[in-house]
Amino acid sequence: MCSRHDKAQYRRELQSLQQSLRDELSSCEAALQRIEQGTYGRCEVCSEPIELNRLKADPLTTRCLECQHRH
Ligand SMILES: [Zn+2]
Incomplete structure (x- = not known):
């Protein structure tokens, strides 16, 4: 975990995790909206x-x- 390459790799993986969290959150928000609208x-x-x-x-x-x- 000390080379420059590993750090760049680490950052990329973090970014991809963050992106999937964002995707999951927007799916959750959409689901909550459907619950409120009674269409869930x-x-x-x-x-x-x-x-x-x-x-x-x-x-x-x-x-x-x-x-x-x-x-
Ligand atoms: Zn259908």
Whole structure:
């Protein structure tokens, strides 16, 4: 962890972690918005309820299995 290269690498990895945190946060905010609007758990494409197992596996998912595969 002492060479210049390692530091640059470290910084890049940190930046990519920060970016994925930001992405996750905006997904969370979008999910919270859907909760407030009462549309959470509904597919954003076909408006059908998203499978419960799917939501449990990924609570931030916005599409039902069928639409996920189609897009
Ligand atoms: Zn759908």
